[in-house]
Every structure is written in structure tokens, then in C-alpha cells.
Amino acid sequence: MIYRIVTLVGGIVFVAVLFGLLWLFCKSFLSRHGVVEHLSDRAMVLATWTFAGVSVGLVFAVAGAFLLGPWAFYRALQGHDVDISDGAAIWWGLAIVVAALGLTGAGFVGFLFAVGAL
Numbered sequence: 001m002i003y004r005i006v007t008l009v010g011g012i013v014f015v016a017v018l019f020g021l022l023w024l025f026c027k028s029f030l031s032r033h034g035v036v037e038h039l040s041d042r043a044m045v046l047a048t049w050t051f052a053g054v055s056v057g058l059v060f061a062v063a064g065a066f067l068l069g070p071w072a073f074y075r076a077l078q079g080h081d082v083d084i085s086d087g088a089a090i091w092w093g094l095a096i097v098v099a100a101l102g103l104t105g106a107g108f109v110g111f112l113f114a115v116g117a118l
Helices: 001-030 039-060 062-080 086-114
Strands: none
Touching: 001 039, 001 086, 039 062, 039 086, 062 086
């Protein structure tokens, strides 16, 4: 029973880690593209919408996260006056989603091995 509780708490922590990574990558993206005014707030909005797209995509099918996440990133980015083409914005969104999900997934698998769940 204790392993189930530890795994549940670990899963919740890794959801927070996923959002944190999305926020960090979105902040880095905006900073790289010259956004300086309200950078943290804008990164939070962008990360929130990207996280929502990834979450909804994961519910329907794992592959859906890689479709809805970049789309949500692209749609949210349109309101931030960043000079970037539509195609590049979608590719950046995909890169951010893949990096955040990859790091979080690898960390969670390592966590599951550490607690003996795998």
C-alpha cells in the first residue's frame, strides 16, 4: 500500500515538474525572441495553454499531446506580438512539448525504478 501512495505522490510531483519545464522553456523562448516586458506573466500564460493542450491530448491518446500541445502553444503565442512565422511557432511548440514530456517521462520512469514499481 505504501508503494501506491509513494507512486501517487510522485506522479503529482512530476505533473508539477512538467508544468515547470513548460514554463521554463516558454520563458526561454520568449526571451530569445526579444520579449522583455512582463516576461514571467507572458510565459505563464503560454505555458498554461500549452499544458492544457498537452493534458487534453494525453487524455485522448498519447499522440494527441504532440498535436494539441504545439497547437495550443501556437494559438497562445499569437497574442504575444512575437515576430515569428506560423510554421516556426508550431515547430517551436512541438520542440518544447517533446523536451518537457521527454524529461518528465524519463524522470518518472527513473522514479518508478527507484521505488521498485517497475
